[in-house]
Amino acid sequence: MTIGIVGAGQLGRMLALAGYPLGQRFLFLDPSPDAPAGHVAPQICGAFTDAKLLARLARETDVLTFDWENISVEALRKLPKRTRISPPIDALAAAQDRVEEKKLFERLRIPTTRWQAVDSRAQLIKAVERIGLPGVLKTRRLGYDGKGQHVLRRMQDVEAAWDALGNAPLLYEELVPFDFEVSIIGARSVRGEVAVYPLNGNVHAGGILRLTRAPFGSVALQRAAARYLRRVLTHFRYTGILTIEFFVRRGRLIANEMAPRVHNSGHWTIEGAETSQFENHLRAILGLPLGATRARGHCAMINLIGEKPTAADLLAVEGLHLHDYGKAPRPGRKLGHLTLVERSAPLRDRRARRLLSRLAPELRIP
Amino acid sequence: MTIGIVGAGQLGRMLALAGYPLGQRFLFLDPSPDAPAGHVAPQICGAFTDAKLLARLARETDVLTFDWENISVEALRKLPKRTRISPPIDALAAAQDRVEEKKLFERLRIPTTRWQAVDSRAQLIKAVERIGLPGVLKTRRLGYDGKGQHVLRRMQDVEAAWDALGNAPLLYEELVPFDFEVSIIGARSVRGEVAVYPLNGNVHAGGILRLTRAPFGSVALQRAAARYLRRVLTHFRYTGILTIEFFVRRGRLIANEMAPRVHNSGHWTIEGAETSQFENHLRAILGLPLGATRARGHCAMINLIGEKPTAADLLAVEGLHLHDYGKAPRPGRKLGHLTLVERSAPLRDRRARRLLSRLAPELRIP
Numbered sequence: 001m002t003i004g005i006v007g008a009g010q011l012g013r014m015l016a017l018a019g020y021p022l023g024q025r026f027l028f029l030d031p032s033p034d035a036p037a038g039h040v041a042p043q044i045c046g047a048f049t050d051a052k053l054l055a056r057l058a059r060e061t062d063v064l065t066f067d068w069e070n071i072s073v074e075a076l077r078k079l080p081k082r083t084r085i086s087p088p089i090d091a092l093a094a095a096q097d098r099v100e101e102k103k104l105f106e107r108l109r110i111p112t113t114r115w116q117a118v119d120s121r122a123q124l125i126k127a128v129e130r131i132g133l134p135g136v137l138k139t140r141r142l143g144y145d146g147k148g149q150h151v152l153r154r155m156q157d158v159e160a161a162w163d164a165l166g167n168a169p170l171l172y173e174e175l176v177p178f179d180f181e182v183s184i185i186g187a188r189s190v191r192g193e194v195a196v197y198p199l200n201g202n203v204h205a206g207g208i209l210r211l212t213r214a215p216f217g218s219v220a221l222q223r224a225a226a227r228y229l230r231r232v233l234t235h236f237r238y239t240g241i242l243t244i245e246f247f248v249r250r251g252r253l254i255a256n257e258m259a260p261r262v263h264n265s266g267h268w269t270i271e272g273a274e275t276s277q278f279e280n281h282l283r284a285i286l287g288l289p290l291g292a293t294r295a296r297g298h299c300a301m302i303n304l305i306g307e308k309p310t311a312a313d314l315l316a317v318e319g320l321h322l323h324d325y326g327k328a329p330r331p332g333r334k335l336g337h338l339t340l341v342e343r344s345a346p347l348r349d350r351r352a353r354r355l356l357s358r359l360a361p362e363l364r365i366p
Numbered sequence: 367m368t369i370g371i372v373g374a375g376q377l378g379r380m381l382a383l384a385g386y387p388l389g390q391r392f393l394f395l396d397p398s399p400d401a402p403a404g405h406v407a408p409q410i411c412g413a414f415t416d417a418k419l420l421a422r423l424a425r426e427t428d429v430l431t432f433d434w435e436n437i438s439v440e441a442l443r444k445l446p447k448r449t450r451i452s453p454p455i456d457a458l459a460a461a462q463d464r465v466e467e468k469k470l471f472e473r474l475r476i477p478t479t480r481w482q483a484v485d486s487r488a489q490l491i492k493a494v495e496r497i498g499l500p501g502v503l504k505t506r507r508l509g510y511d512g513k514g515q516h517v518l519r520r521m522q523d524v525e526a527a528w529d530a531l532g533n534a535p536l537l538y539e540e541l542v543p544f545d546f547e548v549s550i551i552g553a554r555s556v557r558g559e560v561a562v563y564p565l566n567g568n569v570h571a572g573g574i575l576r577l578t579r580a581p582f583g584s585v586a587l588q589r590a591a592a593r594y595l596r597r598v599l600t601h602f603r604y605t606g607i608l609t610i611e612f613f614v615r616r617g618r619l620i621a622n623e624m625a626p627r628v629h630n631s632g633h634w635t636i637e638g639a640e641t642s643q644f645e646n647h648l649r650a651i652l653g654l655p656l657g658a659t660r661a662r663g664h665c666a667m668i669n670l671i672g673e674k675p676t677a678a679d680l681l682a683v684e685g686l687h688l689h690d691y692g693k694a695p696r697p698g699r700k701l702g703h704l705t706l707v708e709r710s711a712p713l714r715d716r717r718a719r720r721l722l723s724r725l726a727p728e729l730r731i732p
Contacts, residue, residue, distance in 0.1 A: 013386070017383055017386055017387070020379070020383055020405070020406050020692075021383070021687075021688060021689045021690065022677060022681075022688055022690060023677065023688075023690030023691075023692050023702070025405060025692075039386070039391060040386050040406065040407075041406075274685060283681065286677075287678070288677055288678050288681050289678065289681045289682045291681065292684060292685055296662065311388060311389065311652075311654055312653070312654050312655065315388075315649065315654050315655045315657065316655045318658060319640060319658055321387075322387060322388055322389075323387045324387065324388060324389030325389075326386075326389050326391075336389070
């Protein structure tokens with residue numbers, strides 16, 4: 001089979017690298033002539049919204065998927081009816097719009113932050129009065145890695161926030177003073193089989209994920225997160241990998257957002273789980289049996305952001321696995337990640353802290 | 367860096383898949399337009415002996431290596447002096463000629479079979495008289511997977527053996543009634559660092575490897591095999607992965623042959639070792655620190671020969687890792703392999719036997 005992937009970033013690259021051993025072939029669509037996945041598979045170079053190129057991608061492949069959720073739902077809906085698209089377009093549409101996403105969480109009784117849609121300065125003031133401060137103003141669409149967000153701590157911040165983001169549909173929500181952040185990742189296959197990974201403990205800085213540890217958190221937390229994930233999977237008759245990110249406060253989960261795709265917080269599964277999230281996404285959309293999701297140890301995944309030490313420096317660290325995405329360095333850019341798989345959580349934490357003190361000395365790890 | 371690989375078979379394919387996460391790029395040279403590695407990386411289509419294409423491969427890449435040892439040493443020697451070639455050409459030359467290989471083993475005091483070069487029917491008769499029966503007549507060059515071999519059990523077999531192979535330089539050696547077969551795989555880097563993997567226990571049928579179990583054998587056997595491997599690595603100031611296959615009889619090692627490359631008996635290292643043989647070959651030839659070679663469990667690797675069940679059937683087996691090389695089925699052809707990593711050797715053996723009883727019911731496993 002040939003799998004068409006819209007978006008040729010590092011997620012697409014890792015999907016292809018997981019799919020080759022299964023005997024699959026790949027074709028990517030991405031506007032960048034030097035996209036990470038384009039180094040490892042054929043790529044059509046063009047806009048995600050180009051209806052002709054999307055149609056060509058669909059024609060030349062057996063199933064379409066994406067490594068990036070900010071693609072045109074309208075363009076996907078215009079593809080011939082016989083085109084197999086996984087995950088389902090409805091899930092993609094919900095994840096693209098923060099208001100739709102919040103409504104979905106509420107409909108499925110998944111606790112989330114208090115929120116209000118904002119389309120004018122007056123509505124923003126009303127939302128701040130109703131929900132309170134601190135809060136976050138976010139664009140409804142096209143946000144990722146902390147982009148399109150503005151934190152409000154005092155009433156006076158309304159002006160700056162509105163000036164920064166006011167030209168797009170918005171959402172205002174409470175800023176949750178969380179104890180920590182987690183994410184849950186799972187797959188549902190076209191045969192309806194579901195497999196859920198151990199919970200990930202995530203540390204962000206500047207809106208960008210820096211560190212994931214897994215397995216993480218209590219059994220109760222794992223169960224609750226998996227239960228919420230299954231509700232979304234069932235709701236959409238979902239196919240592929242789905243991720244939900246949560247804040248945890250006083251032992252309770254508060255859904256932050258979902259991603260209808262493989263997720264940065266699941267990169268540890270390449271070495272650290274029996275079957276990686278990338279392989280399970282492909283198994284799910286191809287109708288193959290899902291692979292075991294159990295952890296093979298205590299894992300830490302550290303992102304390489306903006307700059308990276310040489311491979312020689314990194315690989316001198318015993319047991320460290322390097323994933324270099326082949327991207328040119330640029331401030332704030334995810335260039336690669338590192339994974340450690342250790343025998344115990346304390347050992348894992350000690351080694352992760354030591355590595356992070358070199359790579360991101362400014363980061364505080366809870 | 368871009369790595370040039372002569373030969374685009376499954377070994378080259380797995381080298382590329384191991385090298386992409388290290389941020390490396392690849393270019394292959396192979397005559398087949400549908401070679402396994404050509405599905406995952408760019409390929410120059412042409413003969414291994416084509417001096418112009420080899421020169422182009424060398425020019426467009428930073429270091430040359432090979433996934434197949436039956437390539438022209440003469441053509442490699444004609445490349446510009448500045449071309450980095452790993453493993454060293456001298457090691458390749460020794461491995462290509464069974465007489466040179468036997469002389470090397472003897473020079474390095476590595477026990478091997480009794481043997482004699484054979485260039486005429488009269489020499490064959492003399493060799494059989496001196497070494498005895500049963501024995502094996504083998505072509506000095508271009509043998510692999512049991513090809514170019516003829517077993518002699520009685521003096522009358524001389525005629526048939528000579529008729530089959532007599533038009534090439536030959537070697538006659540004793541047929542060792544071995545208790546079992548093992549292989550040892552290790553890497554030496556351009557910085558002189560050496561790393562050796564746990565011993566592999568191998569089961570062949572019809573000259574083709576069917577099953578590898580690792581770690582395998584006693585500590586004494588592991589130590590002796592590693593000692594012999596290090597002698598060859600040091601002798602050639604070797605760079606890359608080297609493999610030696612041994613017969614084991616009454617607890618003693620008898621070297622059968624060596625391969626100056628990643629080896630089928632090391633495929634279990636992809637999931638089963640901290641660092642795979644493919645990654646360590648690349649680390650070795652790029653001058654990067656070598657990765658840990660310890661096993662992550664008790665591993666079995668089973669080759670898929672000639673035909674293969676569907677991916678759906680195979681992946682329904684819990685914990686089974688599939689490696690499909692993307693090759694068209696053909697009798698005797700290696701189409702892929704399966705790997706199991708288990709908590710104990712008995713569990714591993716039980717699961718491997720069950721799988722093999724389905725895939726190769728004719729195979730007897732010691």
